[in-house]
Amino acid sequence: MEGPLIIGVDGSEPSLQALDWAVDEAVRRAGTLHVLHASRWERYESRQPSFGTGRGAMERYAEHIAAQAVERAHKRAPELEVTAEVVAQDPATALTEASHDAGVLVVGSRGHGTFVGLLLGGVSLPVAAHARCPVIVVRGHEKNVRSGFGQVALGVGDPERAAAATRFAFRAAELRRARLVALRAWRCPAHELPDHPTTDSEAHVVRAENELTAALHDPAERYTSVPVHAVQEEARARDVLVTASALSDLLVVGARRRGSGFGLQLGPVGHAVLHHSACPVAVVPHD
Structure with missing residues (x-):
């Protein structure tokens, strides 16, 4: 329970x-x-000084x-x-x-x-x-807090650790009768060089799409009433998530645990969305 x-x-x-x-x-x-x-x-x-027992x-x-x-x-x-x-x-x-x-x-x-x-x-x-x-x-903004957009955004990080946050996001979308936008950001190091060579990005796109498919497969079969839109994008994860938050009622991200057992450790993406998101943010511990 x-x-x-x-x-x-x-x-x-x-x-x-x-x-x-x-x-x-x-x-x-x-x-x-x-x-x-x-x-x-x-x-x-x-x-x-105390002068009584009240x-x-x-x-x-x-x-x-x-x-x-x-x-x-x-x-x-x-x-x-x-x-x-x-x-x-x-x-x-x-x-x-x-x-x-x-x-x-x-x-x-x-x-x-x-x-x-x-x-x-x-x-x-x-x-x-x-x-x-x-x-x-x-x-966040008033309309976002009042669930005025009918959308839940999910940041899909490490596919092997994304299960808890993904389940949480699907349930949140179902409870709100909202659609779920699942976001996977990726970056190609060669593209960040000043005079980068023309590099085929197809491998990065295929990998991101496969990771999204794997992360969403099981919860999508359980939460069949939730419309899902999967998006992969070459960009910094923090930028993709903060942008998505502007049209969302809730942004869901995962958080990893320290090996020492002292609780959750928020990485730079978690810190960024907590400081800059335009909507409420759910931080979900990894399984």
């Missing part, structure tokens, strides 16, 4: 946008939603944020089962630990305390890099 969809909230506008997105996703999945708010309020309250103002404020999130979720989807939890812990650590029991983890692009100039927040990036379950960072 799939675990709950967990949403990290901090009361900021990006986290409220992520909360609304998570509510809709939980309804689509016919699952449950768990609201998690984490902050280190005891770090600050321990510096002040809870501190920071703790009460943390509980208020979680309660407000639950109320907002119920207003958006009265039938959805919503639970909440408040923990005195670093937010990135708390969400990463919660990912062990989650089906999907959802976070906003940035939250309170993040410098405006930063493209991605100090919580969303480490959570996407280290969580044990798929992580969706809700970011």
Whole structure:
């Protein structure tokens, strides 16, 4: 049985946008939603003298944020089962630990305390890099966040490790009744030389097409209602995916694990799409 969809909230506008997105996703999945708010309020309250046994103002404020999130979720989807939890812990650590029991983890692009100039927040990036379950960072333009394009984009990386992300993308497309665009980027080193010779690209094209066919074959047989459009292109993967995100409701990429077992390691492509995608991004651990 799939675990709950967990949403990290901090009361900021990006986290409220992520909360609304998570509510809709939980309804689509016919699952449950768990609201998690984490902050280190005891770090600050321990510096002040205590004259009683009551809870501190920071703790009460943390509980208020979680309660407000639950109320907002119920207003958006009265039938959805919503639970909440408040923990005195670093937010990135708390969400990463919660990912062990989650089906999907959802976070906003940035939250309170993040410098405006930063493209991605100090919580969303480490959570996407280290969580044990798929992580969706809700970011992008309003129409993309509202699923206004009817398209899910999938970056097909290493074919031997693409299965988990591919399954996730097919299911996401099925739940949205959207089409799936599967993208495989390739580069010919000879083409990058200043005066490169005329090199036949046919071998690279055939290889990319074969890799796409192999990656999509099994899930396509299972998710027969999902229209699939496979695209191979000579370009940098990050450029292909960011471009595709402009007309997508969700961009799905895979992430590899470190051999040391310390969670996910995002490569340059993962970092690029998390910072520049025009739509929400799902980072899915390899099997």
